[in-house]
Amino acid sequence: MPEARRIAVIGAGPGGYVAALRGAQLGAKVTIIEDREVGGTCLNRGCIPSKAIISCVDVLDKIKKSEEFGIKISGEVTPDLSRIIDRKNKIVGTLIKGIHSLFKSWGVELIEGRGSLADKHQVQVVTKGGEERRVSADSIILATGSRPAKIPMFPFDGKRVMTSDDVLDMRDLPSSILIVGGGVIGCEFASIYSGLGVEVTIVELLPRILATEDEEIASLLERELKKRDVKVITGVKVDKVQTLNDKDQMSKLKVTLSDGRVIESDKILVSIGRELCSGGLNLDKIGVTLGKRGEVLVNEWMETSIPGIFAIGDLVGGSLLAHKASAEGKVAAVNCIDGEEEMDYSIVPAGIFTLPEIGTVGLKESEARDRGIGVKVGRFNFRGLGKSQAMGELSGMVKVVSDERTKRVVGVHIIGPHATDLIHEAAVAMKIGATYEKIADTIHAHPTLSEAVMEAMEDVGGVSIHTPKKRG
Numbered sequence: 001m002p003e004a005r006r007i008a009v010i011g012a013g014p015g016g017y018v019a020a021l022r023g024a025q026l027g028a029k030v031t032i033i034e035d036r037e038v039g040g041t042c043l044n045r046g047c048i049p050s051k052a053i054i055s056c057v058d059v060l061d062k063i064k065k066s067e068e069f070g071i072k073i074s075g076e077v078t079p080d081l082s083r084i085i086d087r088k089n090k091i092v093g094t095l096i097k098g099i100h101s102l103f104k105s106w107g108v109e110l111i112e113g114r115g116s117l118a119d120k121h122q123v124q125v126v127t128k129g130g131e132e133r134r135v136s137a138d139s140i141i142l143a144t145g146s147r148p149a150k151i152p153m154f155p156f157d158g159k160r161v162m163t164s165d166d167v168l169d170m171r172d173l174p175s176s177i178l179i180v181g182g183g184v185i186g187c188e189f190a191s192i193y194s195g196l197g198v199e200v201t202i203v204e205l206l207p208r209i210l211a212t213e214d215e216e217i218a219s220l221l222e223r224e225l226k227k228r229d230v231k232v233i234t235g236v237k238v239d240k241v242q243t244l245n246d247k248d249q250m251s252k253l254k255v256t257l258s259d260g261r262v263i264e265s266d267k268i269l270v271s272i273g274r275e276l277c278s279g280g281l282n283l284d285k286i287g288v289t290l291g292k293r294g295e296v297l298v299n300e301w302m303e304t305s306i307p308g309i310f311a312i313g314d315l316v317g318g319s320l321l322a323h324k325a326s327a328e329g330k331v332a333a334v335n336c337i338d339g340e341e342e343m344d345y346s347i348v349p350a351g352i353f354t355l356p357e358i359g360t361v362g363l364k365e366s367e368a369r370d371r372g373i374g375v376k377v378g379r380f381n382f383r384g385l386g387k388s389q390a391m392g393e394l395s396g397m398v399k400v401v402s403d404e405r406t407k408r409v410v411g412v413h414i415i416g417p418h419a420t421d422l423i424h425e426a427a428v429a430m431k432i433g434a435t436y437e438k439i440a441d442t443i444h445a446h447p448t449l450s451e452a453v454m455e456a457m458e459d460v461g462g463v464s465i466h467t468p469k470k471r472g
Contacts, residue, residue, distance in 0.1 A: 013040020
């Protein structure tokens with residue numbers, strides 16, 4: 001019987017731990033090295049913690065609207081941020097234990113320490129206890145992820161001037177917070193803290209928030225944020241950050257913008273993107289080729305310029321999404337064992353956990369037009385659904401972008417209740433090359449939120465039942 005292939009994985013985030021488990025499922029002997037905690041940014045400092053917190057905000061929102069549903073709640077209802085953080089930590093702890101249990105179940109060896117490449121087949125590890133050891137492997141998968149980007153002009157202290165890592169452990173609500181950066185992370189935290197009663201201001205350098213998303217969807221979110229009393233300032237940058245009284249730790253921060261405006265705030269959250277963790281791996285020593293941003297360049301098999309060394313997740317750039325990293329991890333694991341599986345980026349859905357949520361897959365309308373596609377667009381507002389009315393969730397819409405010639409759906413963008421769940425109907429349909437007519441002809445249960453997808457598909461052809469006849 002041939003000896004099992006040996007795989008070493010550096011980094012146990014959503015890319016690395018999934019790669020390790022898939023490799024073990026395929027019969028490999030797998031060792032994974034992690035210098036912090038399994039689950040990576042997603043589980044410990046990103047996706048799961050922020051969603052745990054925003055779920056609490058969603059409950060608070062519902063309580064505030066309870067009288068609309070005929071439910072009277074006596075007494076004052078206030079958020080307890082410390083208990084919200086405790087709940088978040090409990091959820092994270094449970095999921096961490098789950099990954100450890102999966103490693104044990106599939107025989108994956110976990111080494112707690114910092115790994116780097118010694119050569120093409122060996123990983124040098126400095127354990128948390130300070131010991132040095134080497135792990136030999138037939139193939140190596142690099143999955144070290146990314147960290148919040150920092151600009152020197154911001155005096156980061158983790159308490160008043162914070163990254164997205166820091167803010168997830170803040171236990172006392174400030175009266176005000178300035179969020180620098182109106183991307184996905186900034187908008188999610190704007191939803192969280194405005195929902196908890198904090199005065200929130202977003203400052204974004206670009207002309208609009210969520211610049212990477214469909215313009216109509218981003219515009220709707222900005223409208224909803226303003227309904228929550230979030231102040232949105234676009235097209236400006238931060239020129240200076242000062243403390244009004246350096247000796248007073250409770251003193252407000254003074255922020256001067258490029259247009260001369262001055263904002264005073266208790267806290268600042270800087271969410272201006274992420275930098276890739278490619279340093280410290282000895283990539284130059286081994287000859288692994290990097291791109292301009294420090295990303296590891298890989299081919300369609302997730303293999304680097306060095307045969308037998310693979311890279312996945314944020315480390316390879318592109319969309320910094322946990323589920324993309326997991327998909328890449330599965331592909332890399334297969335190819336570590338002489339497979340020839342290619343990574344397919346054509347259909348990668350994404351979720352933005354603002355209030356309301358956003359789900360998106362495929363091309364934006366502008367992208368489709370830029371590619372020379374003859375575009376037909378369909379829309380449907382959630383307000384027109386019986387289920388939305390029953391839930392009291394009226395804001396938002398489904399937008400469908402289709403190819404006029406082939407009738408295939410090339411993009412779907414949803415803002416509204418459960419958008420991050422609903423988007424997967426569109427993802428599956430696009431994966432199999434479905435036309436908008438096929439999706440529209442599929443009977444959807446009533447009353448459900450998914451009827452909004454059906455109606456938007458019908459609207460591409462101008463026959464949405466619950467849309468008034470268009471004039472002209």
